[in-house]
Amino acid sequence: MPADLAVIGLGPLGLPLVRAATAAGIATIGYDPDPDTVAELRAGRLPSEDVDGTLTAADVRRMLAAGFRPTTADAELGRVRTAVICVPTRLGEDRALDLTPVGDAARTLAARLRPHTTVLLESAVYPGATEEYLRPLLEAGSGLRAGRDFHLAYSPSRTDPGNRRHHYTTTPKVLGGLTSACTEAAATFYGRICEKVVRARGPREAEAVRVLETNYRHVNIALANEMAVFCHDIGVDMWDVVRCAETKPFGFQAFRPGPGVGGHGVPVDPNYLSYKGRSLGYPLRMVELAQEVNGRMPRYVIQRCATLLNEHGKSARGARVLLLGISYKADIADQEGSPAREIGSRLIELGAQLSYHDPYVAQWRVLGQPVPRADCLYEAASEADLTVLLQHHRTYDLQGLAVKAQLLLDTRGATPAGAAHRL
Incomplete structure (x- = not known):
């Protein structure tokens, strides 16, 4: 038919x-x-x-x-x-x-x-x-x-x-x-x-729409990520800054920092034109810088993890680290480009004992090896030396997790103020 x-x-x-x-x-x-x-x-x-x-x-x-x-x-x-x-x-x-x-x-x-x-x-x-x-x-x-x-x-x-x-x-x-x-x-x-x-x-204009829309988010997320690092270094609550800034009714759209970027919307720099070997002869600097900033966020998360453990008298080597939410976006299973994989890899290389929990992902492998999945979330959080929220799935009771976890790093600013260490 x-x-x-x-x-x-x-x-x-x-x-x-x-x-x-x-x-x-x-x-x-x-x-x-x-x-x-x-x-x-x-x-x-x-x-x-x-x-x-x-x-x-x-x-x-x-x-x-x-x-x-x-x-x-x-x-x-x-x-x-x-x-x-x-x-x-x-x-x-x-x-x-x-x-x-x-x-x-x-x-x-x-x-x-x-x-x-x-x-x-x-x-x-x-x-x-x-x-x-x-x-x-x-x-x-x-x-x-x-x-x-x-x-x-x-x-x-x-x-x-x-x-x-x-x-x-x-x-x-x-x-x-x-x-x-x-x-x-x-x-x-x-x-x-x-x-x-x-x-x-x-068609060229329609194709350029895709490039503009994706890079718009990529560049603005990079700005939020840079601000998060800056605010942490000077002792300012970045999440409170965003909360206040987004009340402005004009000229501002809120973007929030995180442990990195992922998904199927790849950030495209038109300088890299593989199908014809053409080049503009110069890069789109904003896109290039955004890629650099967002690409180093997983390393920054690892740095924060190591610092928190050290401040509490523990070393990353041998530490039990629980990662919460390994998909690239909340409330879905898709792991395309998720920063969780790089973060997990670096933690394993530092000698940490890694486990994870994600209500949408039944199995996860890092560096070719299966990572244990926590069956009882609260029990796993209470036993882990450090729990890291990478993705805020709606099913997570963050207030309850903050009480149970020995040490909680929230990379999404989703926990109540003062309940956890936030990015």
């Missing part, structure tokens, strides 16, 4: 789109080359814990009941009117964005691409990638021409895992097409799903 929509990549970007599309009555197939992912979805289960904090197995079953068909068969891609590429892209060690998954998806789609299909890209890419990287692959593999034989547009993903207020359908959808006709074709599709559609001048 032909479908209206093919979603390529059934992960954190693709499945929220599938849920929104099936809820809108759009016949949808989901393509993923991983047979395990497809098998889990067909069985009505989430393929992994890091998909979306609001997506459940019950949602998957509802999607299947509404006609969603997960598949590894690329032949299905030739039977749809719209195809959306939602594969993940990540930064390499050289800070360049790896577009290999987008290239693989493009080649697979191109072999099945039919005239008049609308092709949309939602993966994180650099400004210019849709035209300079994706378009040639689609045209070479299909023999069709973008803007003439098929529509091509970019729309940045704006999913926020765990956010129950702003989800796929209620978040304005930005899009930019190769031609005006491409833009309108994309707008027609997204208009069936989203409450509001915002047209950019073209």
Whole structure:
């Protein structure tokens, strides 16, 4: 049976789109080359814990009941009117964005691409990638021409895992097409799903929206982190500073410090353009500095841990340290880019006896070894020499934990004032 929509990549970007599309009555197939992912979805289960904090197995079953068909068969891609590429892209060690998954998806789609299909890209890419990287692959593999034989547009993903207020359908959808006709074709599709559609001048502008939005948060979090270190050094309560500052009704938006940054929204410096070997010839200094500041926060947390233990007559070597919340964001299981891994690694290297608790993560490995999971939270906190709150899940009773813990370091400013040592 032909479908209206093919979603390529059934992960954190693709499945929220599938849920929104099936809820809108759009016949949808989901393509993923991983047979395990497809098998889990067909069985009505989430393929992994890091998909979306609001997506459940019950949602998957509802999607299947509404006609969603997960598949590894690329032949299905030739039977749809719209195809959306939602594969993940990540930064390499050289800070360049790896577009290999987008290239693989493009080649697979191109072999099945039919005239008049609308092709949309939602993966994180650099400004210019849709035209300079994706378009040639689609045209070479299909023999069709973008803007003439098929529509091509970019729309940045704006999913926020765990956010129950702003989800796929209620978040304005930005899009930019190769031609005006491409833009309108994309707008027609997204208009069936989203409450509001915002047209950019073209794909480059839409791609740059993604860069601006992600780096906006990254830079402001870096400022909050620098302020946290500064305030601690001069004996000022940073959390009280933020509380007071956010009462200003104009010119200020509150960002809070933490042990580091993570998630799928990678901070992109457009100076690193891997797909064409191009360079601006200069870095975006704000992005570069933000990366530096946020990247050193796990080390600062370790420094605070060692100092606290020392002040209480204990050494990091042999100390029992309990980490609370190892996901990158509150109330979800996703560990993508979480600073917990680096913090855990450094504690182990210092000789600490590490354990963890996270209501959403059943197993955790650091440096290739399993980390013991605390079954009884209060008992574990009372036995640990140091308890470190890395992520404030709603299930945590922080006032109770502050009473039970021998020593508590709160990196999220979530405990009552005076109940714990705060970042």
